[in-house]
Amino acid sequence: MEKTHAGLAVVGILIIADIFLFIWRPLGENFFIIADLLVVVLAFASFLFGLYAYKLHGFRSLQGKALLFLSLGIFFWFLGESAWAVYEIALGIEAPIASFADLMWYAGYPLFIAGLYYEWKITRIPLTKDRKFLAVLLLMAVLILVSWYGIIPTVQNSETDLLEKSVVIGYVAGDLAIMLGCSIIIVSFLGGKFAKPWIIITMAIILTSLADIGYSYLSTAYETGNWIDLLWDIDYLLLAYGFFYYRQSVKEIEIPVKKKRGVE
Amino acid sequence: MTLKEEAKRVLNELFGPEVAKQVDRFDKPENYPKDFLDECVFFLGKFIGDNAAKRKFEPLYKKYTSDTDMQTEHAPKTRKRAVSIFDFSASFSVFKEISHNIR
Structure with missing residues (x-):
């Protein structure tokens, strides 16, 4: 497991460097340029690691399909991050809510959910009878309650129109759907090597949800370079690490030892 | 296939x-x-x-x-216990214990 430990160390160093960057804030008022570009790079890295995991299986297998759809979902999020950066850096439009960037982010959700669906098809575990699944549902109820506090201020905000409200709240709803999917995958893979990478990926999605709740709460008051951007950065780092960890753990799966027999 | x-x-x-x-x-x-x-x-x-x-x-x-393979893999626990009662060595040790007590 040396490579996965090294990978974890790299992720840890990058997270600490990112935190220092947000404390230091180089370029002053123009720090948003760095923040915008950084998240674009991290989203692309995350997509590449998704493809790296996918290449192990190919499209014909269920796992291959799952990983490809997850990677494509991340690719659209990368397009969303890129479009947001173009709006802010090249066009000088600050925080373009309800723009082409949102369209790209939204396009990523069904693809990501399709990936989760194929992942679930691998085990097809009947989750409705599972106690662990009920525990996950309970956790989801708590998360929905927490999210509600991110949604209410957006609904009550008189500065945003209906489209902007729907866009912002939609992210929280989409994240919750993905989190539910990830939780189901973790429960169905418990006991196997796949559970760990899925725990890492779910942690990434939880961070996205927290960032989206924060974004929804701030709504029009949000500016790039805000501390919640850190959560998106860490989210992409963890997604990349989750895919890397997955590929490494598959490589290290041991082959069963043949029984000792006499001459065959 | x-x-x-x-x-x-x-x-x-x-x-x-x-x-x-x-x-x-x-x-x-x-x-x-x-x-x-x-x-x-x-x-x-x-x-x-x-x-x-x-x-x-x-x-x-x-x-x-084969069926025997399946039985060893999937047989219910009660059945396994029933088989162990008829295990010769186990029966013999029980017999030895009873006879020792009679003496």
């Missing part, structure tokens, strides 16, 4: 040819079908957990392993 091919097909559908070809390194399915399937379950269990792996190979166990 042979057992090996069917097992490969199961793994190929789930994880693709790179993973499926590992089956070639397991026991010979022609001579030891149950051991081969046990190895398949062990291998797949490493990916998705033992319970899910067992479910995936259950049809192949039914198709390729």
